[in-house]
Amino acid sequence: MLPLSLTIFYSEKIPRAIIDQFNSFIFEKFTEIKELYEDKSRVLKKLKNIYEIILEKLKSVEPTIQALRIAEMRYQSLFIAARDAILIIDRKSGIIVVANKQAEKLLQQPLELIIGMHSTQLKLEGEKADFKQMISRQIEVEISQLIEVRIKNSSGNSIPVEINANEIQMGGQNLIQCILRNITERKLAEKRLLDSEKKYRHLFEHSPFSIILINLKGIVVDCNPAVERLLGHKRKELVGIRYDKLSFTPQKFLKLILESIKIVIKGESITLLDVQANKKEGGYIGVNIHLSQVIIHKEIYIQIIANNITEQKEIEEALRESEALFHKAYDRANFYKELFAHDIKNIFKKIKSSVFNYRQDHKSTKKSSELDNLLEIIKDQSQTGEKLVFNVRKLAQIEDTPLSLVKIEINMVLQKTIKNIFKIFQDKEIIIKIYPPNKKFYVNANEILVDVFENILIYIIDYNKNQEKEIQILIYRQFKDGINYLKMEFVDKIIRHSGTKREKITQRKEKIYRDSRSMLLGLS
Numbered sequence: 221m222l223p224l225s226l227t228i229f230y231s232e233k234i235p236r237a238i239i240d241q242f243n244s245f246i247f248e249k250f251t252e253i254k255e256l257y258e259d260k261s262r263v264l265k266k267l268k269n270i271y272e273i274i275l276e277k278l279k280s281v282e283p284t285i286q287a288l289r290i291a292e293m294r295y296q297s298l299f300i301a302a303r304d305a306i307l308i309i310d311r312k313s314g315i316i317v318v319a320n321k322q323a324e325k326l327l328q329q330p331l332e333l334i335i336g337m338h339s340t341q342l343k344l345e346g347e348k349a350d351f352k353q354m355i356s357r358q359i360e361v362e363i364s365q366l367i368e369v370r371i372k373n374s375s376g377n378s379i380p381v382e383i384n385a386n387e388i389q390m391g392g393q394n395l396i397q398c399i400l401r402n403i404t405e406r407k408l409a410e411k412r413l414l415d416s417e418k419k420y421r422h423l424f425e426h427s428p429f430s431i432i433l434i435n436l437k438g439i440v441v442d443c444n445p446a447v448e449r450l451l452g453h454k455r456k457e458l459v460g461i462r463y464d465k466l467s468f469t470p471q472k473f474l475k476l477i478l479e480s481i482k483i484v485i486k487g488e489s490i491t492l493l494d495v496q497a498n499k500k501e502g503g504y505i506g507v508n509i510h511l512s513q514v515i516i517h518k519e520i521y522i523q524i525i526a527n528n529i530t531e532q533k534e535i536e537e538a539l540r541e542s543e544a545l546f547h548k549a550y551d552r553a554n555f556y557k558e559l560f561a562h563d564i565k566n567i568f569k570k571i572k573s574s575v576f577n578y579r580q581d582h583k584s585t586k587k588s589s590e591l592d593n594l595l596e597i598i599k600d601q602s603q604t605g606e607k608l609v610f611n612v613r614k615l616a617q618i619e620d621t622p623l624s625l626v627k628i629e630i631n632m633v634l635q636k637t638i639k640n641i642f643k644i645f646q647d648k649e650i651i652i653k654i655y656p657p658n659k660k661f662y663v664n665a666n667e668i669l670v671d672v673f674e675n676i677l678i679y680i681i682d683y684n685k686n687q688e689k690e691i692q693i694l695i696y697r698q699f700k701d702g703i704n705y706l707k708m709e710f711v712d713k714i715i716r717h718s719g720t721k722r723e724k725i726t727q728r729k730e731k732i733y734r735d736s737r738s739m740l741l742g743l744s
Contacts, residue, residue, distance in 0.1 A: 314339045439463075
């Protein structure tokens with residue numbers, strides 16, 4: 221029996237899977253031909269039948285062939301353009317049958333040396349199993365997790381790679397596709413991040429500032445020892461608590477902190493936010509907080525750094541008080557200087573005038589009674605000067621030591637004041653009337669009320685140049701803003717109807733009453 225062979229030539233590239241189907245069909249038909257081997261005509265008829273069936277099958281699978289061809293072209297395009305190294309390994313032999321340019325770059329070998337290399341020739345660092353065994357095991361157990369290994373290139377350098385191996389069929393062959401991703405940059409970034417996190421942890425634990433970490437749900441996840449030193453709360457008392465439930469956060473600052481956290485979540489930072497914090501043992505402290513984002517283990521947290529500014533605030537308050545005292549002392553000194561100088565000038569002016577008149581009268585033949593009157597004026601002005609000095613000292617004492625208020629009957633104070641006025645102005649015709657007379661009014665006042673009344677009356681008397689002077693003191697009650705007041709008006713009856721003089725007096729009063737201290741010194 222002669223051997224029988226059949227050779228089929230395809231005019232175009234046919235996928236291997238379809239060729240394998242045709243081969244199986246031909247081998248099956250050859251079994252039938254063997255039984256008809258002696259009958260030549262029947263054999264020829266069978267061969268012709270096989271040919272016709274193959275042609276018919278080719279026509280039926282033509283769309284499939286076209287689709288497979290397009291898919292293969294796409295795969296080739298992706299294969300060439302891939303940014304990762306790709307090795308195609310024969311499943312049975314373990315031979316690398318295809319590799320891309322990235323594989324050449326990774327292994328630092330030309331493609332012609334890589335293709336045809338056995339997969340066991342790929343050296344792994346620190347791995348007992350060879351490359352083929354490792355990827356075969358991954359396929360067999362269907363491990364979805366990527367494999368991280370270090371592979372040595374031809375230069376002897378160890379490259380960290382991430383391998384994803386899967387089984388594919390190409391041209392009817394069972395192949396293994398290995399995608400090797402170079403993760404050197406990622407590993408370096410992870411190392412830098414790890415080093416950074418170690419440094420952060422060191423700074424976190426040893427920072428003199430209090431640091432609290434809050435996750436995006438508002439839960440405290442960590443805090444450093446400085447928090448306990450600042451607030452008295454231990455770490456275990458704070459971790460796991462929502463920020464709005466923390467006992468050291470005063471209710472009035474919650475809204476401000478919430479708004480700040482929302483801003484920080486968007487990627488911005490909040491600096492120099494002054495708030496108060498309650499201490500565990502009681503009381504509160506002033507803190508300045510800074511809010512910012514930090515990333516730890518790829519998670520975003522809100523970092524709150526708090527600095528105790530209680531001492532700083534106390535110093536600032538002390539400085540403000542010191543500045544206020546300085547301005548007060550400076551203002552007082554200027555006030556005393558100007559007012560005292562003005563009053564003393566008036567006193568000396570009157571004394572000088574009286575001395576001059578005395579000399580003139582002494583030379584003349586005037587009566588001694590008139591000379592005595594001039595001496596009396598000099599004496600009165602000297603007493604006025606003494607009183608002015610006394611009042612300056614008294615005012616300084618009052619400003620340094622606040623006086624307490626006591627219940628005082630106004631009429632009694634006025635009578636005492638009027639008695640003093642008559643002593644001062646013995647040479648003048650003065651009438652002072654109180655309305656309503658003999659009615660008692662009680663107020664809360666202090667001991668300088670006599671001086672206030674006295675200086676008001678002296679001012680009115682000095683300003684009225686008429687020989688006859690009549691002053692009315694009007695007293696009546698007034699209810700304002702739920703409080704009972706006693707209103708008093710000191711009216712010069714002689715000049716009250718003079719518009720020009722009245723306007724001048726009003727202007728002068730406004731100028732003088734800007735500072736109540738002038739009332740004690742004499743309403744200069």
